[in-house]
Amino acid sequence: MSTKEEMKRLDYTLPYNKYVDPEVMKEEREKIFYKNWIMVGHTSQVEKVGDFFTFDLVGEPIIVTRGKDEELHAFYNICPHRGAIVERTEQGNKKILQCIYHGWTFHLDGKVNRTPNFKTNDIEKPSCMTPIRLEVHQSMIFVNLNQDAPAFETDYQSFLNNINEYTFLSSLKKVRENRRIVQANWKSIIDNYLECDHCQIAHPSFSKAFDLTKYSITPCDNFSYQCTTASDEEEGPGARFYWVWPNTMISIYPGTGNMTTSHIIPVDEKSSLAIYRYYFADENLTADEEDLIKFVDQVREEDFELVELLQSGLHSRACGRGVYSPTEHGLKHFHQLVTKAMQS
Numbered sequence: 001m002s003t004k005e006e007m008k009r010l011d012y013t014l015p016y017n018k019y020v021d022p023e024v025m026k027e028e029r030e031k032i033f034y035k036n037w038i039m040v041g042h043t044s045q046v047e048k049v050g051d052f053f054t055f056d057l058v059g060e061p062i063i064v065t066r067g068k069d070e071e072l073h074a075f076y077n078i079c080p081h082r083g084a085i086v087e088r089t090e091q092g093n094k095k096i097l098q099c100i101y102h103g104w105t106f107h108l109d110g111k112v113n114r115t116p117n118f119k120t121n122d123i124e125k126p127s128c129m130t131p132i133r134l135e136v137h138q139s140m141i142f143v144n145l146n147q148d149a150p151a152f153e154t155d156y157q158s159f160l161n162n163i164n165e166y167t168f169l170s171s172l173k174k175v176r177e178n179r180r181i182v183q184a185n186w187k188s189i190i191d192n193y194l195e196c197d198h199c200q201i202a203h204p205s206f207s208k209a210f211d212l213t214k215y216s217i218t219p220c221d222n223f224s225y226q227c228t229t230a231s232d233e234e235e236g237p238g239a240r241f242y243w244v245w246p247n248t249m250i251s252i253y254p255g256t257g258n259m260t261t262s263h264i265i266p267v268d269e270k271s272s273l274a275i276y277r278y279y280f281a282d283e284n285l286t287a288d289e290e291d292l293i294k295f296v297d298q299v300r301e302e303d304f305e306l307v308e309l310l311q312s313g314l315h316s317r318a319c320g321r322g323v324y325s326p327t328e329h330g331l332k333h334f335h336q337l338v339t340k341a342m343q344s
């Protein structure tokens, strides 16, 4: 076969300008991050009445609280008086939220309590913090900034069916968290997670621990999952790595019930905030659980190096787009979903 014929058969990735263009990033923010269900946290972060955490959803500050009604609430962390950020800490427990600018106060469900610079507190709806849709599945908290979006179950039913087999998920607690700015476009970090062609060369400890000959990648509608078994296991539950459209990864390793989540939040077109969280049944970790965290951290550091190396070359005129190998179908599936979302 001639080189020309071979080139015709190659299957090309998203063009690289989608990874370096600030205008593309602006459009992705609107069409992807502000229109879809995004995982922002876990119920173990807001167990008691008054517990809250804040989250920057790609430039939109939000807050999730456990209200007096014991229900979870999500709203924009923005004061309706003149637009200041209301709660300035990442997490805590409060009876009431207060904006420090003119002192307006809000109940834990975002409804206004007092507006000291007005003669009355009775200015109702315009004086409340703006609510956001929130759903909880397997203790994971998802929000959607699009008030008209379909319910989570409509778009993610098969993901829920798949993950429901892990009956321990709801009893886990968030035990640890790492944050890191990665000098890479958010899609590069997802791309890296969605294929294991690089595992043999880049992840010596991972390749030793898992049998890569049994590695599989299964794209489904709005998610995909990768399975492998530990090298020393004949059969039995292996590791499963979920990616949930658009920016959440959920990994479950063999051993006692565990989960690690990764939230990839774009900062701009060439950098992202990666939030990594570890969940176990008990916050007092066993030696095996501490070892698992070390193992996962090391594999991630290896991946950071790769994606930062990639990002530093993506602007080059040398190559406008990449090609998929036959085992990079998870990556291709992600790119198809990005293309579809951007056409909407």
Ligand code: FES
Residues within 6 Å of the ligand: 079, 080, 081, 082, 083, 084, 099, 100, 101, 102, 103, 104
């Ligand atoms: S901006 Fe919040 S009270 Fe004025």
Ligand SMILES: [Fe+2]
Residues within 6 Å of the ligand: 192, 193, 198, 199, 202, 203, 299, 303
């Ligand atoms: Fe990797």
